[in-house]
Amino acid sequence: MIREKKRIFSAFADMKGLRATRQRDLILDVFLSTHQHISVEELYLKVKAANRGIGQATVYRTLKLFVEAGLAREIVLHDGQTRYEHLVAGEHHDHLICTGCNSIIEFENEAIEELQREIAARHGFVIKSHKLELYGLCPSCRN
Amino acid sequence: MIREKKRIFSAFADMKGLRATRQRDLILDVFLSTHQHISVEELYLKVKAANRGIGQATVYRTLKLFVEAGLAREIVLHDGQTRYEHLVAGEHHDHLICTGCNSIIEFENEAIEELQREIAARHGFVIKSHKLELYGLCPSCRN
DNA sequence: AACGATATCGATAATTTTTATCATTAACTC
DNA sequence: GAGTTAATGATAAAAATTATCGATATCGTT
Ligand SMILES: [Mn+2]
Ligand SMILES: [Mn+2]
Ligand SMILES: [Zn+2]
Ligand SMILES: [Zn+2]
Numbered sequence: 001m002i003r004e005k006k007r008i009f010s011a012f013a014d015m016k017g018l019r020a021t022r023q024r025d026l027i028l029d030v031f032l033s034t035h036q037h038i039s040v041e042e043l044y045l046k047v048k049a050a051n052r053g054i055g056q057a058t059v060y061r062t063l064k065l066f067v068e069a070g071l072a073r074e075i076v077l078h079d080g081q082t083r084y085e086h087l088v089a090g091e092h093h094d095h096l097i098c099t100g101c102n103s104i105i106e107f108e109n110e111a112i113e114e115l116q117r118e119i120a121a122r123h124g125f126v127i128k129s130h131k132l133e134l135y136g137l138c139p140s141c142r143n
Numbered sequence: 144m145i146r147e148k149k150r151i152f153s154a155f156a157d158m159k160g161l162r163a164t165r166q167r168d169l170i171l172d173v174f175l176s177t178h179q180h181i182s183v184e185e186l187y188l189k190v191k192a193a194n195r196g197i198g199q200a201t202v203y204r205t206l207k208l209f210v211e212a213g214l215a216r217e218i219v220l221h222d223g224q225t226r227y228e229h230l231v232a233g234e235h236h237d238h239l240i241c242t243g244c245n246s247i248i249e250f251e252n253e254a255i256e257e258l259q260r261e262i263a264a265r266h267g268f269v270i271k272s273h274k275l276e277l278y279g280l281c282p283s284c285r286n
Numbered sequence: 287a288a289c290g291a292t293a294t295c296g297a298t299a300a301t302t303t304t305t306a307t308c309a310t311t312a313a314c315t316c
Numbered sequence: 317g318a319g320t321t322a323a324t325g326a327t328a329a330a331a332a333t334t335a336t337c338g339a340t341a342t343c344g345t346t
Pocket of ligand 2: 180228236238249
């Protein structure tokens with residue numbers, strides 16, 4: 001999986017005429033080693049722990065490349081912080097978020113997706129992307 | 144409708160012990176005269192046109208009060224700009240957005256809402272709010 | 287392997303949006 | 317009307333992201 005994603009980025013870089021740099025390699029390694037929904041600042045700190053010299057502008061720039069390459073998705077939740085998560089090709093999911101502890105549950109629902117397409121079609125739109133976030137309290141935060 | 148909303152805000156202010164100021168009156172008047180999805184900056188300019196002396200911090204503060212009073216909803220779309228829209232008590236809608244011309248179509252779909260509740264229940268959540276945005280191209284922007 | 291062109295980097299300034307601070311002003315109570 | 321204090325407006329500050337730019341590293345070509 002990780003090896004595959006590295007290959008994808010490498011191919012993307014080739015196609016776009018981008019150079020292979022130590023920084024991009026390292027940031028991709030660290031990003032792939034993390035789990036879901038990491039903020040730029042959090043990732044920057046992790047990367048800096050491995051290589052003191054890396055600037056945060058580079059982390060910002062590189063994450064945008066990952067999105068462009070189809071490896072990552074940018075998500076902005078209720079708290080306004082921009083986060084990135086791994087993107088699995090061909091898959092999609094939405095988020096159920098606890099406003100108490102900020103935990104996130106991912107879900108997929110084809111019935112909703114189909115209804116979305118119907119609504120869009122009714123207005124002559126073709127959907128390119130969508131964002132569905134459900135906010136509530138998880139079982140442990142309800143007490 | 145407008146008179147009713149002014150009454151609601153007035154009652155809200157009484158309840159919270161807030162004072163009735165010229166600024167709040169004016170900002171509410173201008174806000175109610177606008178149509179959907181206005182940014183703070185846009186509203187600030189409109190308000191300033193009516194009364195040069197008003198500060199934008201007051202507009203920020205007052206819009207938050209409108210939300211608290213149930214008169215307005217804050218929405219943050221793809222472009223990152225925070226906007227406010229009138230809220231009709233007991234009603235809810237989601238957004239279909241054209242990424243070409245930024246036009247917005249509002250829709251309601253009870254079937255989707257029901258599916259959302261089912262998904263949440265499956266994870267022991269009770270939904271407090273949700274956000275559904277469909278992004279695509281409108282008929283005129285598809286050419 | 288060295289060269290040359292230039293993409294990329296890191297530091298930092300600049301932007302953008304929103305919030306905090308605080309002295310002054312204006313509502314409300316009596 | 318006087319006193320109390322919430323609210324305002326100007327401005328500083330914070331927070332997040334983007335732009336700028338000289339120095340450096342990459343890479344195709346020698
Ligand atoms: Mn996710
Ligand atoms: Mn709307
Ligand atoms: Zn929780
Ligand atoms: Zn359009």
